[in-house]
Amino acid sequence: MAKKVVGYIKLQVKAGQANPSPPVGPALGQRGLNIMEFCKAFNAATQKLEPGLPIPVIITAYSDRSFTFITKTPPATILLKKITGVAKGSPKPNTDKVGKVTRKQLEDVAKQKEPDLTAADLDAAVRTIAGSARSMGLVVEG
Known part of the structure; x- marks a missing residue:
C-alpha cells in the first residue's frame, strides 16, 4: 500500500x-x-x-x-543575472534598461532550464527565457 x-x-x-x-x-x-x-x-x-x-x-x-x-533547475532570472553580470533587474523594465543579452546566451540558459520548461523545442524555450530577460530590463539582441 x-x-x-x-x-x-x-x-x-x-x-x-x-x-x-x-x-x-x-x-x-x-x-x-x-x-x-x-x-x-x-x-x-x-x-x-x-x-x-x-x-x-x-x-x-x-x-x-x-x-x-x-x-529543479535554478530560476531563469538568477541564471540571466549571472550570465550578464547584472546585480539586479530594472524596477522599470520598459524604460530603464540594465544590460544586454545575446541569442547565444539565451540558448545557454534555455538548455540549462530545459528539463523544467514546458516548451516544445529549444526555440520555444529561448523565447520563454527572452521574455524573462525583457521583464528584468535586459535588451535582447538577435
Whole structure:
C-alpha cells in the first residue's frame, strides 16, 4: 500500500548549503520531518552544482513522517543575472534598461532550464527565457 501524502513544501535552498535555520527548519518542523536528514540528503544531491546557487526544491511529506524531494533547475532570472553580470533587474523594465543579452546566451540558459520548461523545442524555450530577460530590463539582441 502506498504511503499517504500529507503535504508538499516548496522552498528555494542554496546548493550545498542547506541547514536547519530558516527557511528549512521551520518549514520541515511544522510537518514533523527530520530536518538534518533532509539537509544531508539535499547537500549530497546538490554538491555537483555551483555552491550558493538557489535551487527550488519540492518536498513531499508522508503520514509516517518520511519524505522525498525533487530538485529543479535554478530560476531563469538568477541564471540571466549571472550570465550578464547584472546585480539586479530594472524596477522599470520598459524604460530603464540594465544590460544586454545575446541569442547565444539565451540558448545557454534555455538548455540549462530545459528539463523544467514546458516548451516544445529549444526555440520555444529561448523565447520563454527572452521574455524573462525583457521583464528584468535586459535588451535582447538577435
